Amino acid sequence: MRKNRQWFALLLGLALTAGCTLRQADLTAISTRNVSLAGVDLDSLPRKKVEGKDSAFIFLFIPFGQPHLEDAIDQALDAGDGDLLLDGVVYTKAFWLLFGSQSIEVKGTAVNTRAGRARS
Secondary structure (H helix, E strand, C coil): CHHHHHHHHHHHHHHHHEEEEEEEEEEEEEECCCCCCCCCCCHHHCCCEEEEEEEEEECCEEECCCCCHHHHHHHHHHCCCEEEEEEEEEEEEEEEEEEEEEEEEEEEEEEEEEHHHHHH
């Protein structure tokens, strides 16, 4: 009986930690905003490492919403007070058993091209 409990605890622990992370894309530049790079030297702009995430809850294999890439990018741009992400990486993550979540994460370096144009 004790051996069965140990196996059950092991299987339950493995099931609760089951998940998946996929690196979907590596992008040189990404934005959801109108950006004009005319007359802007990207190398001279201040940079800030940022992350953005959008998630949706799952219960009994039923998703309650869908994560959106645009929302994750907007959150990252807002965190860095920028309008363009350089060297962006997009990840999708998911885990579930009876409940869980699916999410899209964006990591990159935010720059504000409008500030660069104002200095020129």
